[in-house]
Amino acid sequence: MKKNSIKTSEKKIRSKNEVKILNAAVLLFSKKGYDGTRFMDIAKASELPKANVYYYFANKNEIYERLIENVLQGWDNAFEHINLDLEPSQAISAYIGAKLDYARVHTIESRFFAHEMLRGGEFLTRKQRQHIREVTRKHEHVLEHWISQGKIRDISPQHFFIMLWASTEFYANFTNIVELTLEKRKLTKKDFDVARETIVSNILNGCLVK
Amino acid sequence: MKKNSIKTSEKKIRSKNEVKILNAAVLLFSKKGYDGTRFMDIAKASELPKANVYYYFANKNEIYERLIENVLQGWDNAFEHINLDLEPSQAISAYIGAKLDYARVHTIESRFFAHEMLRGGEFLTRKQRQHIREVTRKHEHVLEHWISQGKIRDISPQHFFIMLWASTEFYANFTNIVELTLEKRKLTKKDFDVARETIVSNILNGCLVK
DNA sequence: CAAAAACTTGACCAAAGTGTCAACTTTTAT
DNA sequence: ATAAAAGTTGACACTTTGGTCAAGTTTTTG
Incomplete structure (x- = not known):
């Protein structure tokens, strides 16, 4: 006490x-x-x-490095609860939903990290890169497992995940373009819901009528 | 003469x-x-x-504005030849391919524009915004037409295009994350080919085995 | 409550960055 | 050929920025 x-x-x-x-x-x-x-x-x-x-x-550098750490930590916390042991459709839906929620709620952090990537990711330590790599690899293994079970088509797990990240993070990083496209002054939760539906249905079912 | x-x-x-x-x-x-x-x-x-x-x-501003113009112009030139009058699968494949080619060849310009978006797109003139809007709207109409013909599923054309832009531009803007994910030091044409196949097949067919 | 530790801040300095200018050289037009 | 126009540049003045410091105040600790 x-x-x-x-x-x-x-x-x-x-x-x-x-x-x-x-x-x-x-x-x-x-x-x-x-x-x-x-x-x-x-x-x-x-x-x-x-x-x-x-x-x-001591300087700007120190502030920046602390923020990198914080953002990576927040990223871990946000996604470690995502259960990839479910059936593909469930798991992927949940993953996309969580990523979009993160983009909507943690817009600032997403953009902060986007800047870091544009400048080449120089501030990421080897350890941090490795950590990102490991988390990603774990996800890939799940996908490979589904592929081997014949549950999803045989595609590149890496590029598949990149597609998910890209499609969701875009809403945080390039909000301006999204607003321009949707002809909205400000994005609402509803807009993110439509985004989720579109992304999920496209990823899961494809856009061509069979 | x-x-x-x-x-x-x-x-x-x-x-x-x-x-x-x-x-x-x-x-x-x-x-x-x-x-x-x-x-x-x-x-x-x-x-x-x-x-x-x-x-x-006269100053940095003037240089920057010229570059904005140039990039938008280049963007127009690169995509005006894309024929959306083809069948959906053909047209969408070509569009994704062209966008990925642009990301690969015009990486610098893509990143330049990404920065402009992150800072809120303040430098875009009303005219330029309107132009972007009009080009996008034209694309949306094509999609709506396909939907009404029953050729593709009933989804939000806006969010669909956002998904395409996001999935392709990611390779230019966040090359670092892609390289980290693919465990490559430098992305090659081959990597972009695999990206194209993955994106195209996913967008067109979806990832679930039916 | 007194000493130590933690915190606050105005003032200052050196370095870097912005923009101007007048004198000079090169190119173009007649 | 030569005057006008276009282009080049070192040097200068002014502003912004990064970073330090010593002298203060507040908080904590024993």
């Missing part, structure tokens, strides 16, 4: 301010990327004097 | 240097976006003194 209260209170100010800074930063990075974001802008958006932000983070 | 030679020679130096500058700029913008790119870096990459670049373009 005592120990716990010490531990939490001891870190209260720091953690509160770090959160303020990181939230401000991820929004800025999501719009302008690493190189386009000024340290001073992060300080302003955090509503803290620049020198105070320097007290918590 | 005379007139023509006057016209071309009169503009030779200018156009040569503008091309140098624009080529250097689009590469930098494609990596770091508008805000992340310094005017001086464009000059260095162009192998021209900064003051010389200022002689051709």
